[in-house]
Amino acid sequence: MSPQVKIFSGSQSKYLAEKISDFFGSPLGEVELLKFSDGELQVHYKESIRGSDIFIVQSTFAPADNMMELLLMIDAASRASANQVVVVMPYYGYARQDRKSIARVSIGAKLVANLLVAAGANRIVTMDLHAGQIQGFFDIPLDHLDATAVFVPYLMGLQLEPLCIASPDIGGSARARKYAKFINAELIIVDKHRSRPNEVESMQVIGDAKGKHIVLVDDLVDTAGTICKAADLLMEEGALSVRAIATHPILSGPAMERIEKSKLQELVVTDTIPLKNKPDKVRVLSIAPVFAKAFRKIHNFESISSLFI
Helix, strand or coil, X not given: CCCCEEEEECCCCHHHHHXXXXXXXXXXXXXXXXXXXXXXXXXXXXXXXCCCEEEEECCCCCCCHHHHHHHHHHHHHHHCCCCEEEEEECCCCCCCCCCCCCCCCXXXXXXXXXXXXXXXXXXXXXXXXXXXXXXXXXXXXXXXXXXXXXXXXXXXXXXXXXXXXXXXXXXXXXXXXXXXXXXXXXXXXEEEEEEECCEEEEEEEECCCCCCEEEEEEEEECCCHHHHHXXXXXXXXXXXXXXXXXXXXXXXXXXXXXXXXXXXXXXXXECCXXXXXXXXXXXXXXXXXXXXXXXXXXXXXXXXXXXXX
């Protein structure tokens, strides 16, 4: 008999887990998060999960409690004799720390991978990693989904002509090239130089933006400095309009104000991270159906390649 599927959620991703469970056709499982007086966390599954395939949904955006809560949920499920524990991280926190770019720095993405496996995870499901090589940090299966399934139909529906895809930096050129190939559009790269994290020193456009509708493609938007400066620069170069799509809307610090004041026509994001105060220029597309389909295919040992455009 096939193991039963049970979907649970951490406290910060319940809004998304509820949508995923609705599309999957199974109610969200009951889990209780207890807090001691000093802030220490304890996780309690309020139903039997013995022999079941457990899917735990939790994006690990700040604060760090989200990560600790997820690790405790994995540990509790493993100790409760779950058949397999599938960790679903729509947004993989610390992914920007994927290598030693300078001496004596941490590699946070690898540390997180070690913690997840040590806690008892049997499989990881995530979306649009900041760096694809993070998949190699794991010795357990990892399913790396992408948001093309929601972004490409949206872009096609805009019917913008002529349409051009742009990367806000050299590092994201492969991602932007994939979108350009899907929709048969030209590619532009905005070359940037950072003096320090979250601070752009200079930018220049590689390609011709004049007379075109530009769509900037990125995996995440944090302080929005890069994406807004790129949009303003492209408009100065003669673009007809500039939009941006980004899977993970971190939008910290001055991001909201920068987006509203920029020449961006809109910023299209997914719901991997919840938005408390959504600016008028921000449009949110749900990736819940993609994850629900992935759950079913994983449970049935089917290929997930059909989920990619």
